[in-house]
Amino acid sequence: MANQLSQSVLKALRDYIDKKECGLKLKAQYFDGMIMPPSEAQKLGQWFEYKATGGLPPYGGGVPQAKTLKSGKLATSYARMEEQVKNFHTLCKKYNVKILSIGDEKFNYGQAKGTPDIVAEIDGELSIIDLKASGLIRDKWSDFGWEDIANPYKPKVKILTQAMHYKYIAQNLYGKEDVPFYFWVFSTTNPSDHRIIRVEIDEDDYALHERELSDAITFLEKEQKRGFKAHPSLQRCSGCPLAAKCPHAAPVAEVEVVYYSSQITT
Numbered sequence: 296m297a298n299q300l301s302q303s304v305l306k307a308l309r310d311y312i313d314k315k316e317c318g319l320k321l322k323a324q325y326f327d328g329m330i331m332p333p334s335e336a337q338k339l340g341q342w343f344e345y346k347a348t349g350g351l352p353p354y355g356g357g358v359p360q361a362k363t364l365k366s367g368k369l370a371t372s373y374a375r376m377e378e379q380v381k382n383f384h385t386l387c388k389k390y391n392v393k394i395l396s397i398g399d400e401k402f403n404y405g406q407a408k409g410t411p412d413i414v415a416e417i418d419g420e421l422s423i424i425d426l427k428a429s430g431l432i433r434d435k436w437s438d439f440g441w442e443d444i445a446n447p448y449k450p451k452v453k454i455l456t457q458a459m460h461y462k463y464i465a466q467n468l469y470g471k472e473d474v475p476f477y478f479w480v481f482s483t484t485n486p487s488d489h490r491i492i493r494v495e496i497d498e499d500d501y502a503l504h505e506r507e508l509s510d511a512i513t514f515l516e517k518e519q520k521r522g523f524k525a526h527p528s529l530q531r532c533s534g535c536p537l538a539a540k541c542p543h544a545a546p547v548a549e550v551e552v553v554y555y556s557s558q559i560t561t
Contacts (some may be wrong), residue, residue, distance in 0.1 A: 299408040300508055301325075302460035306453055310510055319521030319543070320535055330355055331538060338362075339483060340428035342424070343376040344412065347383040347426065351396040353410045355531075376428060378486035383426075386479065386491070391418045393473060404467040407507040411461055422475040423461050432482040434491060441480050454478075458494035459504050466501075 300308075303484040304325045309317035323329040333341065333356070341352045352359065362370040369377060386392070393416040402409050413424040434440025444451040463489045467472035475493055482488035524542035525555075538544040 296301065299403055299412075300511055301405055301408050303461070305502060305508070305511055306456055310516065311523075312514075314526045317526045317531055317535070317543075318518070319541065320531075320537055322523045323537060326389055329536075330387050332403065336483070339372055339376060340426075343379060343428045343481065344426050346380045347411060348394070348397050350412060353398060353400075375483060375486040376481070378458075379428070379481040379489065382481065382487070382489050383479070385452060386489075386554060390414070390491075392424075393406050397420075402461075402464060404464045405505070406512055407460060407464050409457075409461050409464055417475070417477075420475060421465075421469060421471065423459070423465055424477045424479055425457060427478055427480040428483050429480055430483045432485075435509070441492070444492070445494070447491075455494065459496055459500065462494070462496050463501050463504050467530045483559070 305366050307316050311321050324331050342518045344350050344357045361373045373391040398410050411423050412426045431437050435442040444454050462476045478492040480490045527543045527545040529548045531544050532544045533540045
């Protein structure tokens, strides 16, 4: 079992504990080395990042290829992202970005590891940049929408965990009290719409993150001995590459029970 965790594993583990992720898929993907086929949205994002920075997908797959029409022209979604590649380079010039590394695989500290898209100097300041291609760039309600991500009443933890994780590693790896972390988010639906979001983290939260990493590794070691549990559902199983041979796969919807009462209790 790994003694260092990426932010992706940490988020998947949270979902597994909440029975929102299947343990068999988690184990296959993160611990058995199985390469999960990317979704169409992921393929688009990978192609955008490759064209913008030259960075290859961290889990293999080779050079991303664009989807094209019979005429040979780029499909509409890829044509939009080709414009976003131009926007990326314009932003690099505007903010005086000097790229130091792309996809640094040695980016780790303690029990945490990661692969930052870009380590750069922005106006001379060492910084981390993570590129995102998203159709939810102005969405407030989705857990993956980029509007109001740090709302104090309902922060979008699945987004913010990456910032926390990378800033934690960076401040320890580089010996700096605070290393700026930026999401550069580019719309997949509007070729001119993009956002730069700098995430600041409360200093006390780093200790909580360090403790969660330690607890997560302990939990995973125990789960490895007990055996990861399947958490089947129609939605998860329908898109899972393990489903064809999985005895736990759910081919149809299961009964969901909800409880309602019009009586107000005190």
